[in-house]
Amino acid sequence: MMSSASGEPRSRTAAPSLRFSVLGPVRAWRDDEQVSTGSPQQRALLAALLLQRGRSSTAAELVDAMWGQEPPAQSLAALRTYASRLRKALGTDALVSAAGGYALRLPPGALDLQVVDELGASAEKSRLAGDMRSARALFQQALAHWEGEPLSGVPGPFAATHRVRLEEKRLQLLEARLEADLEIGDHRTAAGELTALTAVHPLRERLRSLLMTALYRSGRQAEALAVYEDTRRLLTDELGVEPGAELQQLHQRILQADPVLAAAVEPSAARRHPGPGVPGQLPAPVADFTGRAQERARLRQTLLEARRDRMPVAVVSGLPGVGKTALAVRVAQDLRAEFPDGQLYGRLGPDGARSPGRVLAGFLRAFGTSDSDIPDDVEERAALWRSTLVGRRVLVLLDDAADMEQVVPLLPGEAGCAVLLTSRSPLSGAGTRLLALDVLTHEESVDLFTSVAGRERTAGEAAAVRDVVRACGHLPLAICLAASRFAARPSWNVADLASLLQDGRSTELRMGSLVERVLRTAHRALPPAEAHAFVQLGRLADPVFSVEHGAAVLRVPDEEAERLLEALVHSSLLGSPAPGRYAYHPLVGRYARELAERVGRPEGGGQTGAGAEGRPASSAARTSGPSSR
Structure with missing residues (x-):
């Protein structure tokens, strides 16, 4: 001392x-x-x-x-x-x-x-x-x-x-x-200390998150929600950004009166971990996780190959808001007993929010390595990480990876370990198994909406529920958002919500919503040429279009248009329902159109359908109908 x-x-x-x-x-x-x-x-x-x-x-x-x-x-x-x-x-x-x-x-x-x-x-x-x-x-x-x-x-x-x-x-x-x-369980004392700390460090989101939790557990739900709104207003005014994913998820859990969040019971070592010093970093599973039975079974099968002295790497890819992280966390939680030496979680982020070096340092600390023994060099950290896992069976969940370059330093070198990745891009590499995650089925979408909104309140409005999930494009994030907004309005019926979503008078699933913020982050992570193409393609009137249609609105040769379209498919912001055919998810397309309306029409009055001014006659002729290509 x-x-x-x-x-x-x-x-x-x-x-x-x-x-x-x-x-x-x-x-x-x-x-x-x-x-x-x-x-x-x-x-x-x-x-x-x-x-x-x-x-x-x-x-x-x-x-x-x-x-x-x-x-x-x-x-x-x-x-x-x-x-x-x-x-x-x-x-x-x-x-x-x-x-x-x-x-x-x-x-x-x-x-x-x-x-x-x-x-x-x-x-x-x-x-x-x-x-x-x-x-x-x-x-x-x-x-x-x-x-x-x-x-x-x-x-x-x-x-x-x-x-x-x-x-x-x-x-x-x-x-x-x-x-x-x-x-x-000392949340009341913590709430007072956190109130003072957030006044000194107003932009520190972790302190805000702890304060919201402390207030919620103290029976002060309205004050907890007020902290979120104050944080969002401050971040928007000071930095021009929205609160991070952790704070947004906590806000939704408080809105839904999540009983798991309200619990403040000290966990016993025996219940949480099979042995002393075993890391258990997996996030809590989503309370309203719905469906995905086939996808869960496929991921389980891949990861359980670790039993046969292999080191499987499973990749879950898909468009923003499709539920990649929720599925990965659910599967990882299911398999905890299969990896008795630890389950680790690291978030990377396509914008380099967390570098592989920082994630490696956290993993090493989880196994007891002191800061003074963690090398500065990333390659040396990776070597020490692999050495640490010798003889261990560990599951590593890496969330929101941008590319395999981020992932490679974090891979265990030990057979018997397993890695589960989520990414907007279909990452590939030696030994990876890809699961391209699609939107929910209609039945799963209905089940998710009624689970979040409340089955008693949705009873007797099956047709309206179907209309709501259809307006949400069967996207899990959009469905949860719509259901949460509905749950917070006890005087509404489902038909009211369906009417607003269908006639376009509501902005809940568009600008300023959680869906829009997720799409904005994905759009900003694109290289400039792809970001520009994403917006301009929003001008197309046809829901499904060809390379020639895209080339016309982008005013580039067909080869360059195909490269840009495939890049957007790789980023999961554009779909490819058939060879040579492309389509936006309805909500993604709506977001692209709204961005296009903001920037205005390009010079020359670019068309919103097939064909465009300024293109050679031969190219314009090829875009005259949906049958092209």
């Missing part, structure tokens, strides 16, 4: 002769006596060496850390002077010359940051084992090491950068401790 706020050192059994703190002022102790760390620039040198955790730094790196882009003329001489003074204060065995620079040899447990990392790793192990009370206590012990602003009073760009990093570490530990508070 480091010193108290009064400057008196805290006791520690078998304390090392030298101890250091960076989670506040940079200080040093020899046994119980505080050691002078000198001037601000000398403390900057000490901080840079401490944060290297015993690794050597060159003189040039240390000069850059202390002074940045504009070091003084005699910076090397000043560096040597500061190093000499530190060596005299700390001892020649502590500060050594190495690799044209210096290194600080730290005994185990000598740095407060190292102790925090060890406590955090122990807390994570307790959490994964289901012992939330121990986890909460360990997280709190780690947080107690902060004594104000990290590296306070230390000048230089290196200290400024790490000050931000250390503050982020503190907030992550605080969020973990508050999550543990909620797990053990």
Whole structure:
């Protein structure tokens, strides 16, 4: 333990002769006596060496850390002077010359940051084992090491950068401790602390999510929903973005009064995990998961090939909102017992929201690797990850992958493990098995709507329910959204909703809705040429069109049009019902048309059907009817 706020050192059994703190002022102790760390620039040198955790730094790196882009003329001489003074204060065995620079040899447990990392790793192990009370206590012990602003009073760009990093570490530990508070049922106390924290960090969505959960479990549902609306308004005004998927899903669960969310019972280790220290990171399954019996059976069959000492990789692809993640989580939950050494979850994102390196670091921490032992290099992390899984049977669920390049570093090297991917694109690679997920059948769509909306309220309106799910294009996300809106309006009947959706007076399934936000994210992830084509193709009047039709409206040669159309099919934003034929899903097509209306017609008054001005006569002739190609 480091010193108290009064400057008196805290006791520690078998304390090392030298101890250091960076989670506040940079200080040093020899046994119980505080050691002078000198001037601000000398403390900057000490901080840079401490944060290297015993690794050597060159003189040039240390000069850059202390002074940045504009070091003084005699910076090397000043560096040597500061190093000499530190060596005299700390001892020649502590500060050594190495690799044209210096290194600080730290005994185990000598740095407060190292102790925090060890406590955090122990807390994570307790959490994964289901012992939330121990986890909460360990997280709190780690947080107690902060004594104000990290590296306070230390000048230089290196200290400024790490000050931000250390503050982020503190907030992550605080969020973990508050999550543990909620797990053990202390939601009322947590709600008060979270209210104050969200005022200080208004754009931090994880804190907002915890506050909404705490309020909901305290019987304050309306206040929890108000927090979401305030968050959405703030993010839209400040950053021009909508809340993330986690916050949106929590909002929907609160709207639906999800009884699972309301539960705050501390889980037992025996119920959650078959053994101590086994990661169980899978998200909770969707409460209203419906249908997909054939798809579930096919994925189970693929993943169970791990029993035969194989390492299967199953890929679920499909258009946004079709339920890829819900299906993957449901199947992964079904197979937990088949992978007794752990189930891991990582979200990647087509926009690089989470890099493979970050996901690897999280996976390694889940198996007890401390931050100090996680390599900086992604390839080295991947090698350590594969080594960690030797002899283990683990299921890895990777959500929203953009391409196989993101996925390859995360693949286990051990036969007996299995990987389940979701992606908008039909990823392929050595040993992958693809499941292209389509919209729900009509019967499944009806079942999903009535399940979310309430079977009592939909009874006797079978025809209206059919009209609603047809207007939703049988897309699960759209159906859930429509059903949730209906459930929140107790005076409506289903026919009212069906009428609004059919005559276009409602915007619930279009602009500003959850469906629109998902499609907007997918559209923005496209390369510029494909994004432009996505919008322009929305001008086509025919629901199914050919390459020639697409070339006409895009005003490009047929070969380029086919390349763009196939790229949109690959991104699951366009369907191909038959060779050479293409079609938008009704809701995707509606979104493309609305984008096209925003940007206006292109110069020359481009046509919305077959044929277009400005095309050669021979090409225009080929687009004269739906039978072309």
